[in-house]
Amino acid sequence: MAGFAHPEVLVSTDWVAQHASDPKVRIVEVDVDTKAYDEGHVPGAIAWAWNTQLSDQVRRDILSKEQFEQLFRDSGIGNDTTLVLYGDNNNWFAAWALWQAKIYGHKDVRIMDGGRRKWLAEGRELETGTPAARPATNYKASQADLSLRAFLPQVQQAQAAGSAAMVDVRSPQEFTGEILAPPGLPETCQRGGHIPGARSIPWGKACNDDGTFKSFEELQKLYREEGVDGSRPVIAYCRIGERSSHTWFVLKYLLGYKDVVNYDGSWTEWGNLVGAPVEKGAAKAAAR
Amino acid sequence: MKAEEFTESRLDIDGWQVNLTTYRIGAVWHCHADNVSPGATLARVHGSSKEEVEAQALQRAREMLGRTRRHV
Numbered sequence: 459m460a461g462f463a464h465p466e467v468l469v470s471t472d473w474v475a476q477h478a479s480d481p482k483v484r485i486v487e488v489d490v491d492t493k494a495y496d497e498g499h500v501p502g503a504i505a506w507a508w509n510t511q512l513s514d515q516v517r518r519d520i521l522s523k524e525q526f527e528q529l530f531r532d533s534g535i536g537n538d539t540t541l542v543l544y545g546d547n548n549n550w551f552a553a554w555a556l557w558q559a560k561i562y563g564h565k566d567v568r569i570m571d572g573g574r575r576k577w578l579a580e581g582r583e584l585e586t587g588t589p590a591a592r593p594a595t596n597y598k599a600s601q602a603d604l605s606l607r608a609f610l611p612q613v614q615q616a617q618a619a620g621s622a623a624m625v626d627v628r629s630p631q632e633f634t635g636e637i638l639a640p641p642g643l644p645e646t647c648q649r650g651g652h653i654p655g656a657r658s659i660p661w662g663k664a665c666n667d668d669g670t671f672k673s674f675e676e677l678q679k680l681y682r683e684e685g686v687d688g689s690r691p692v693i694a695y696c697r698i699g700e701r702s703s704h705t706w707f708v709l710k711y712l713l714g715y716k717d718v719v720n721y722d723g724s725w726t727e728w729g730n731l732v733g734a735p736v737e738k739g740a741a742k743a744a745a746r
Numbered sequence: 747m748k749a750e751e752f753t754e755s756r757l758d759i760d761g762w763q764v765n766l767t768t769y770r771i772g773a774v775w776h777c778h779a780d781n782v783s784p785g786a787t788l789a790r791v792h793g794s795s796k797e798e799v800e801a802q803a804l805q806r807a808r809e810m811l812g813r814t815r816r817h818v
């Protein structure tokens with residue numbers, strides 16, 4: 459993990475194997491495909507379902523402070539617990555869970571580099587079933603740190619003023635408007651394309667073939683080539699905010715950019731807005 | 747228990763890139779197909795042989811990808 463701005467937020471599969479039974483460590487699997495955990499998981503790990511346990515079930519929103527506290531209490535996580543997150547698809551939703559944990563001020567939360575894929579590929583020990591519950595805690599979350607999250611008015615203002623670097627992390631075909639959702643998934647927006655001025659830097663470019671993050675130098679080059687160098691605020695977005703939380707994690711913690719927000723409304727919000735400016739095709743504007 | 751015989755392969759289905767991941771846990775074979783970019787899961791199946799799970803995963807992936815419209 460050497461070279462990253464905040465290496466303490468990443469752990470290796472080796473580290474997890476050594477600490478899986480440490481009572482001060484809680485390992486949680488968060489998958490895109492919530493059935494993956496049932497196949498077998500890191501020994502001692504519990505699972506959170508992104509669509510039911512990490513989202514408000516009435517409004518479209520992340521957890522409220524109270525809901526977040528309840529989840530952590532029920533999961534046996536205390537304020538001083540080291541929380542390690544991992545998941546499928548190179549940690550898409552693990553990063554989303556980390557983003558929420560940071561919003562609510564959990565001090566020590568980390569990602570297992572390479573995620574579920576690397577654990578399986580390395581032939582590491584798996585466990586099935588749900589591990590014995592840990593005693594509930596009296597977890598206290600902080601007030602939401604909204605400096606990590608962008609809402610629509612902030613994005614509209616930044617787009618109009620050109621005051622932030624917009625990073626669209628979806629696939630190139632979603633960016634151009636050729637498709638309205640990832641191939642094979644339902645279309646969830648009325649219009650295709652991207653926020654005018656956004657740069658296309660698909661999230662997966664930040665990963666090696668084994669699912670681990672690329673080196674600091676490689677990541678720096680990747681984003682700098684698109685004019686995203688940390689010298690001005692960055693807004694990352696995708697379709698529903700999970701892929702962009704992965705990029706948010708890379709920019710904020712691996713590269714150490716100070717002002718990075720995740721716009722979780724993302725294209726399912728912007729692409730459904732009446733009258734919102736939309737650019738189709740390849741990125742037109744040079745990085746501003 | 748661990749994942750064994752872990753393999754990955756990349757295929758083209760009707761112009762879409764698909765990543766196929768197959769492995770065995772105990773006696774059960776698992777296979778999932780994802781669309782390489784962005785990487786979302788298209789199919790996840792399990793069964794008693796590698797050939798069976800890969801064929802099923804590819805069939806489901808093909809069905810899902812067949813619903814994708816290109817707006818060009």
